[in-house]
Amino acid sequence: MDFMLKNLHNVFNHVPVAMLIFSFIFDLIAALFKKKEWNFAGLLCLIVGALGAIAAVLTGPAWTKNPLFPDHQLFGQLTMVAAILLLLTRLVFRFWRTLDIGKNPFYLVGALVMVILVAYTGHLGGEMIHKKAPTTPVKVEAVQK
Numbered sequence: 815m816d817f818m819l820k821n822l823h824n825v826f827n828h829v830p831v832a833m834l835i836f837s838f839i840f841d842l843i844a845a846l847f848k849k850k851e852w853n854f855a856g857l858l859c860l861i862v863g864a865l866g867a868i869a870a871v872l873t874g875p876a877w878t879k880n881p882l883f884p885d886h887q888l889f890g891q892l893t894m895v896a897a898i899l900l901l902l903t904r905l906v907f908r909f910w911r912t913l914d915i916g917k918n919p920f921y922l923v924g925a926l927v928m929v930i931l932v933a934y935t936g937h938l939g940g941e942m943i944h945k946k947a948p949t950t951p952v953k954v955e956a957v958q959k
């Protein structure tokens with residue numbers, strides 16, 4: 815079962831990285847160029863990214879011997895919470911106040927913090943999986959003729 819969850823985690827972990835970053839980029843473009851439709855694209859990316867963050871956290875392994883795992887797990891959970899809070903805040907303003915806050919500077923700062931969290935979480939995960947193990951130097955002796 816843990817093997818299956820690990821494989822699902824490997825599938826789901828790319829969703830929040832891409833979608834949360836693109837959510838911020840679309841909202842930033844909307845704010846800079848006053849393009850309302852880009853705010854909607856940012857909102858859609860935020861929805862998918864928050865759901866992807868939840869899926870990535872839920873399918874992550876419960877424990878591993880890798881020394882980076884506790885930090886990766888913590889920052890993954892922080893990213894998920896940040897994405898959910900930003901999404902809920904945005905939906906409250908959109909549906910109860912009929913206002914899209916995607917271009918609001920305070921929202922954009924929060925979204926930037928979320929992007930930094932997801933980027934660092936992804937960095938730690940990549941280091942856990944792809945970093946080469948330290949190698950011991952090999953002593954090469956000169957061949958005498």
